[in-house]
Amino acid sequence: MEILRAENLTKKYGKGESEVIAVDNVSFSVEKGEFLAIVGSSGSGKSTLLHLLGGVDRPTSGKVYVDGKDIYSLNDDNLAIFRRRQVGIIYQFYNLIPILNVEENITLPCDLDGNKVDENRLNELLKSLGLENRRKHLPNELSGGQQQRVSIGRALINNPAIILADEPTGNLDSKSSEEIVELLKMTNKKYKQTIIMITHNLEIANQADRVLTIEDGRIIS
Amino acid sequence: MKILNKLTIKSLKLNKKRTLVTIIGIMLSTALITVVAGMITSGIATLKEYNKKTSGDYQVEFKDVQTQDLSYIEENRNIENYFLTSNIGYANLEGSANEDKPYVNIIGIDSSAQAKLPITIDEGRLPTNSSELLISKSIITNGEVNLQVGDKITFDVSKRLLEDKELTQDDILTPDEHLESMYGKEYTIVGIMERLNFDLEPYSAPGYTVFTYLDVNNLGSKANIFANFTKEGAKNYQEVLCNILGLDANYEKEHNYIDIMELSTGKTKDEIGSKYNIAINTDVLQFEGVGINSSYIRMLYLIGIIVVAIIIISSVFVIRNSFAISITERTRQYGMLSSIGATKKQIRKNVLFEGFILGIIGIPLGILLGVGVNFILSIILNNLIGKIIDNVTFIYSLPVVAIIFSIILAGVTIYFSCRSSARRAAKVSPIDAIRSNADIKISGKKVKSPKIIKKLFGVGGDIAYKNLKRNKKKYRTTVISLVVSIAIFISITSLVQYGFNISNQAFTDYKYNLMVSISSAEDKNEAFNTYKKIANDEIVNSYSVTRFLFGTMDMKDVKFSNEGKKYYNSMDAMVDGATYQLIIVSVGDEEYQRYIKDLGLNYDDAKDKIILVDDFERYVYNEDGSYKKYVGDMFDYKNGDEITFSLSGDSMKVASGVTTQIIASTTQKPMGFEASSYNRLCSSK
Numbered sequence: 073m074e075i076l077r078a079e080n081l082t083k084k085y086g087k088g089e090s091e092v093i094a095v096d097n098v099s100f101s102v103e104k105g106e107f108l109a110i111v112g113s114s115g116s117g118k119s120t121l122l123h124l125l126g127g128v129d130r131p132t133s134g135k136v137y138v139d140g141k142d143i144y145s146l147n148d149d150n151l152a153i154f155r156r157r158q159v160g161i162i163y164q165f166y167n168l169i170p171i172l173n174v175e176e177n178i179t180l181p182c183d184l185d186g187n188k189v190d191e192n193r194l195n196e197l198l199k200s201l202g203l204e205n206r207r208k209h210l211p212n213e214l215s216g217g218q219q220q221r222v223s224i225g226r227a228l229i230n231n232p233a234i235i236l237a238d239e240p241t242g243n244l245d246s247k248s249s250e251e252i253v254e255l256l257k258m259t260n261k262k263y264k265q266t267i268i269m270i271t272h273n274l275e276i277a278n279q280a281d282r283v284l285t286i287e288d289g290r291i292i293s
Numbered sequence: 294m295k296i297l298n299k300l301t302i303k304s305l306k307l308n309k310k311r312t313l314v315t316i317i318g319i320m321l322s323t324a325l326i327t328v329v330a331g332m333i334t335s336g337i338a339t340l341k342e343y344n345k346k347t348s349g350d351y352q353v354e355f356k357d358v359q360t361q362d363l364s365y366i367e368e369n370r371n372i373e374n375y376f377l378t379s380n381i382g383y384a385n386l387e388g389s390a391n392e393d394k395p396y397v398n399i400i401g402i403d404s405s406a407q408a409k410l411p412i413t414i415d416e417g418r419l420p421t422n423s424s425e426l427l428i429s430k431s432i433i434t435n436g437e438v439n440l441q442v443g444d445k446i447t448f449d450v451s452k453r454l455l456e457d458k459e460l461t462q463d464d465i466l467t468p469d470e471h472l473e474s475m476y477g478k479e480y481t482i483v484g485i486m487e488r489l490n491f492d493l494e495p496y497s498a499p500g501y502t503v504f505t506y507l508d509v510n511n512l513g514s515k516a517n518i519f520a521n522f523t524k525e526g527a528k529n530y531q532e533v534l535c536n537i538l539g540l541d542a543n544y545e546k547e548h549n550y551i552d553i554m555e556l557s558t559g560k561t562k563d564e565i566g567s568k569y570n571i572a573i574n575t576d577v578l579q580f581e582g583v584g585i586n587s588s589y590i591r592m593l594y595l596i597g598i599i600v601v602a603i604i605i606i607s608s609v610f611v612i613r614n615s616f617a618i619s620i621t622e623r624t625r626q627y628g629m630l631s632s633i634g635a636t637k638k639q640i641r642k643n644v645l646f647e648g649f650i651l652g653i654i655g656i657p658l659g660i661l662l663g664v665g666v667n668f669i670l671s672i673i674l675n676n677l678i679g680k681i682i683d684n685v686t687f688i689y690s691l692p693v694v695a696i697i698f699s700i701i702l703a704g705v706t707i708y709f710s711c712r713s714s715a716r717r718a719a720k721v722s723p724i725d726a727i728r729s730n731a732d733i734k735i736s737g738k739k740v741k742s743p744k745i746i747k748k749l750f751g752v753g754g755d756i757a758y759k760n761l762k763r764n765k766k767k768y769r770t771t772v773i774s775l776v777v778s779i780a781i782f783i784s785i786t787s788l789v790q791y792g793f794n795i796s797n798q799a800f801t802d803y804k805y806n807l808m809v810s811i812s813s814a815e816d817k818n819e820a821f822n823t824y825k826k827i828a829n830d831e832i833v834n835s836y837s838v839t840r841f842l843f844g845t846m847d848m849k850d851v852k853f854s855n856e857g858k859k860y861y862n863s864m865d866a867m868v869d870g871a872t873y874q875l876i877i878v879s880v881g882d883e884e885y886q887r888y889i890k891d892l893g894l895n896y897d898d899a900k901d902k903i904i905l906v907d908d909f910e911r912y913v914y915n916e917d918g919s920y921k922k923y924v925g926d927m928f929d930y931k932n933g934d935e936i937t938f939s940l941s942g943d944s945m946k947v948a949s950g951v952t953t954q955i956i957a958s959t960t961q962k963p964m965g966f967e968a969s970s971y972n973r974l975c976s977s978k
Contacts, residue, residue, distance in 0.1 A: 128632055129724045149636040156634020167629045171303045176296065183296035184635050226633065 074140075075233055075266050076125065077101040081134035083120050083289075094120040095131070096289035102234070105264040107257065109271060109280035117289035118270045119238055125268060126159045126236045127151050139233055156181045160227025162237040166219040168211040168226075174198075175207045178225040185230070197225050200262075201255065217248030224255060228265070235259070237269040241276060253279055297635070297643045304623065305650065315615040316655040322608030323659025323703040324666060326601055330695035331667040333597040337580065337590065339688045344576040348490060350409035351376070351519035352527065352578045353534065356461070356570040360512050367518070371526025371533040376406040378517045379507050380461070383472060383500050384448035390437035393466055397432070398500030399450060401507030406519070410493070412504070417442040417484030420506040426480040427504040431488040436501060440482055447479045453499075463570075466499035480505065492572060527578065538567040599788060603781055605706050610777045612710035614770055620644065620714045624721055632723030644715035645708070652707045659703065660696055667692070805836075805964055837884030839965045844875035844938035844951070852934070856909070857927035863913050875938055877903070880963045888963040899956045905930055908960040930955050 083095040094117040102108055112118040123129040125136060127143045136143050143154055155161075160181075168177045178197065179189045198204050201221040211219050220240060227235050237256065241249035253276055259265045269280065277283050285293045305312045355366060357380070367375055381399040389395050402410065407419050412427070420427050426446070432438050440446065451472035453460040460470060486504075488494065494502045526533050534540075534553050553571075555564075562570045579590065620627075627640055671689035742758040750757070761768040809827055811820045828836045848871040853861065861867050880888065889899050909927035914920045930936065932955065939949040 123724055126632075129722070149638060152631060152634050152636040154634075155632065159634075161632055167632070169300065169626060169629065171307055172296075172300065176299075180296060180630075181633050184630070184633070184639065186295075 073104045074101050075104040075106075075138065076268075077137045078125065079135045079137070081121070081124055081136065082132050083117075083124060083129070084132045093289050095124060097134070098286075098289070098291055099134075100284065100291060102266060102268060104266055105260070107260045107267045107269070107281045109269050109277035109283045110286055111270075111272060111274060111277045111283060112286040113272065116287050118286050120289075121286065122236050122238050122268065122270050125234075126161050127155050128161070153185075156184055157230055158233040160230070160232040160235045162220070162223050162227050162235065162240045164239040164242040166211070166216075166223045166243075168219055168222055170211050173208050173210050174203055174214070174222050174225075177211065177222050178229055180226060181230045189229075193229070193231075197228060200258070201225050215248070216244050217251055220244060220248070220252055221255065224252070224259075228259060228263070231263075234266045234268060237267065239270050239272070241271065241273065249273075249276065297630070297639060298646050300626075301643055301647045302650065304626075305647065308619070308622075311615065311619060312651070315612065315619075315651050316658070318608065318611045318615060319651055319655030319703065319707060320659040320662060322604060322612070322706060323656050323699055324663035325604045325608075326702050327660055327663025327692070327695060327699040328666050328670070329597055329600050329604070330698050331663060331692040332670065333593060334692040334695050335667065335671060335688055335690055336593065338690050339686075340590075341577070341580040342686075342688055344580070345409075345411075347411050348492060348574050348576040349411045349519065350521070350577070352521050352530070352574050353519075354572040354574070355518045355520070355537070356572070357515045358518050358569055360514055360516060362568075363512075363516060363518060366520065366537055369526075369533070369537060371523055371529075373521045373523045373526070375518050375520040376403060376409055377507065377509060377512070378402045378406050378410075378519065379513055380515070380517065381505065381513070382450040382475060383453045384450055385472065386432065386436060386438060386501065388436075388438045389432075389501075391435055393497070394436060394499055394501060395466070396453070396472075396500035397428075397448065397503045398462055398494075398498070399426075399448065399503050399505060402504050403507045403509045406507070407504075409519070411490055413487040415485045415487055417482070420483055420504060423506050423508060424478065424480055425483045425506060427484040427486055428482055429488055429494070429501045429503065430485050432501045432503075433485070435488075440485075442482055442485060444482045445479055446482065447477055449474050449477050451475055462495060462498040462500060462502075464499075465497040492574065522578075530578065534571065538562075538569060538571070540567055596788070600785075601702065603784055603788075605702060607777060607781050608703075608706050609710050610774060612707060613713065614774060616644070616648065616711045616714040617717075617770060619647070620718045624718075627718045628721045628723050631721065637719040640721075641715040641719040644711055644718050648707045648711035648715075652704060655707075656700055656703045660699060663699065664691065664696070808965070835884075835887075835964070836881075837964045838881040839884075839963075840879050842877045842879075843941050844877050845872045845941060846875065846936075846938045847871075848873050850937070852929040854926045854929045856923055856925045857929075860909075860911055860913070860923040860927070863921070863923075877940070878963070880965065884964050888961075892957055892959055892961060894957060902954045902956040903936075905955050905958040906960070906962055907958050908962070926958075928958070930958055932957055 077099075078101070079099050081095055081098045082093070085092045085094055096117070098121060110118050110121065120129065124131050127136070127138075127146075130144060138154075138158055143151065146154055169180070172180070175194070175198075176183075179194065182189045195204075198207065201224060203218065203221055203225065206214060206218065211222065214222070220243075224240075227237075235256075240256070241252050244252065256267055256269065257279065260267050267280075269277075271277050283293075284291050358366065363377070366372060379401040381401050383396045383398055386395060386397045401423065412419070414427070415430055417427070428440060432440060449472075451474045453464075453470060454473050455464075455467060455470045480503075489502050522530055522533065531553055538553070540553075553573075562568065627635075630640065631637075668689055671687045674687040742755050742762075746758050747755045761771075809824070811823060824838055827833060828838070848861070848867060849869070851873045858867070886896055888904075889896050892904070905928060907926050907928050907930075909923065909925060911923045912920045913923070934955050935952055936955055937950060937952040940951050
């Protein structure tokens with residue numbers, strides 16, 4: 073079953089001489105439960121593509137369908153609500169809120185929605201992320217790997233349709249990287265979670281179900 | 294608690310310094326508003342109380358109301374409260390030295406009248422029964438009748454009649470009047486009071502006021518009723534008075550309103566056709582906001598509003614800056630919240646919540662501070678005023694209305710301060726946040742810094758300039774802050790200056806406290822001795838004895854300035870045979886020496902010469918009410934010019950062809966002529 077489809081996505085920055093085409097007429101689709109890796113060199117437009125898929129940045133033209141719904145037909149507020157319910161984003165630099173502890177960071181999307189946090193799910197997540205003993209720690213009291221696990225937890229808490237991971241291992245040593253990739257694979261298997269991951273590490277990319285290569289804003293394979 | 298609010302509180306706690314500064318900002322602005330509003334309300338309350346004390350706590354007096362008609366006024370729904378006095382009668386004051394005041398006027402006052410009339414007891418106490426008497430001190434000081442507390446005195450209580458008409462204190466002594474005795478009564482003097490004010494005992498009244506106790510259950514045939522209107526009644530006091538006085542309020546309304554004014558200022562009821570004579574206590578009534586002359590109060594409010602507006606505008610900028618900085622620092626956080634799904638509304642609300650929290654802490658502290666400052670100021674003012682004016686206390690009333698007003702205004706101030714920051718935070722797109730560069734939009738254009746900057750400030754200056762140019766918002770904020778503070782400084786100083794100018798116009802700055810003028814004294818020596826007696830009194834610090842003569846010149850011989858010529862031409866005064874009249878003032882040697890010194894002249898040079906006071910401001914009105922203003926120098930005399938004129942005194946010519954030299958031309962006036970707008974020549978003799 074198709075969960076996500078991009079149609080002729082294009083994103084341009086700047087105007088006139090300084091115009092940069094970051095994403096150039098990209099179309100592809102992702103099946104539910106698929107683990108997709110997007111590889112490409114720096115500046116190839118892969119991060120921009122991910123942001124377009126996640127409803128973070130509006131495209132210059134083209135459409136993105138999630139679960140059959142055109143997400144850019146939504147207004148800003150509804151798009152924000154879409155993001156917190158349907159998309160989990162994992163960043164290279166974690167982007168945790170420094171003054172909130174592990175538990176609060178993870179439950180942030182839930183709280184924003186005004187929903188009561190499902191304690192069972194939280195406990196289960198903390199357990200599978202290996203953060204049970206770190207509940208009340210602040211981000212700066214954790215290692216890089218642990219912080220990234222918190223951000224995975226945050227991405228998963230609302231049971232989103234897709235997880236978008238922007239170089240989740242880019243800032244980590246090889247051991248932690250492996251752990252993170254294992255975690256992602258585990259969630260992919262266990263929760264049938266659709267994952268789209270950006271990386272420039274081919275070794276990591278090869279552990280995915282499918283690999284797209286992007287260069288100069290276009291998919292070349 | 295919602296997670297975002299929790300986040301705000303945490304970050305406020307984390308940034309203690311900035312939070313503190315913002316709270317202090319809010320506190321100060323609230324305190325300033327409270328102080329200004331509080332001082333105005335206290336000031337007005339003080340004036341109100343002062344006027345009640347000096348003119349009596351009533352707004353209108355109905356004179357000589359028939360006892361059976363009293364209830365009609367007492368029960369009028371527009372009358373808040375009232376008290377009664379009764380004119381018992383006149384009696385001869387044996388041995389009165391003032392031939393215009395041969396009587397005492399016995400008035401009965403009930404206990405509420407005792408409290409509300411402006412009575413200042415000098416010695417003794419108020420009367421408590423109808424054979425006790427409180428007498429006016431002027432009986433002793435002016436009438437030179439030596440009465441003391443404890444003395445018993447018998448009065449032949451009488452009616453003052455002119456033919457058949459009964460006279461009152463408003464009628465001056467006439468040769469044809471006589472007293473018609475009613476009964477004799479012995480009184481005991483229990484107290485001496487200061488002379489009553491001139492509304493209650495006019496200058497020209499023929500009787501000194503003495504008060505006895507009035508039993509309200511035993512009124513005579515007539516009584517005076519002193520009333521305060523209700524708030525509603527005060528607003529429409531003219532209409533209310535029309536109704537009570539039996540004047541048709543609807544028919545020829547304007548005309549009746551004029552009648553009421555005239556009734557209060559001297560016309561009698563018979564001339565107007567009203568039921569009673571009245572006296573309106575404008576000093577007190579004007580504080581109900583309907584005043585006949587409430588322009589002072591309006592002025593006070595206006596100044597207050599301007600000052601509060603300045604405070605609010607400046608506070609908005611100060612508080613806004615602090616929010617702007619807070620938001621800029623957290624741009625990344627807002628973007629991140631947005632990327633994980635916080636809506637614009639949530640973020641906007643979050644910033645407003647921050648303002649709310651700061652306000653919840655800052656406003657009450659500010660109110661406390663403001664109230665405290667008000668309290669201290671009122672103590673200081675009391676010490677100051679107390680030394681200048683007796684019997685005045687600056688009332689410190691907890692300004693409830695002012696506090697509510699301050700809370701609302703401070704709240705509005707905070708709202709406006711953080712609204713733009715809230716919008717800006719909501720606008721941060723998640724992608725900008727991830728890159729954290731929302732404030733610096735690369736326009737593509739090159740920012741060139743002028744060479745002079747690099748030369749003056751080096752590479753640091755160059756970078757700073759580019760930073761300012763690229764980060765327009767910061768640049769703008771800084772410039773606006775500077776502009777606003779300069780503008781505030783200028784507006785406050787000019788407001789103060791303006792205030793001084795207005796008060797100078799309203800109350801010209803006289804250099805003297807007392808002026809004694811003896812006109813047409815038959816015996817010149819006697820007048821001179823009186824002056825001498827005053828001048829040598831130990832309480833006199835400095836004095837000047839001024840006399841003046843008139844000098845006449847042919848209009849065409851006067852050297853007018855262009856402005857002067859224009860003025861006299863417009864008056865059609867520049868014709869052949871027309872004369873110009875100079876006023877020649879002599880101020881006495883002592884004052885002349887002081888005056889000369891003030892002008893920076895040498896006494897020996899100036900002693901036999903004259904000083905031209907050339908200060909000229911005239912208005913020429915056209916028929917349509919418009920006017921042209923002539924101002925500046927009227928004359929074109931230079932120092933050292935000679936001037937020739939004829940001298941004349943009281944309607945007779947003293948000398949002709951007097952020539953003297955003008956030693957200086959000035960706008961400064963000697964003591965005694967500060968308020969005069971006429972041009973004068975001053976000399977020592």
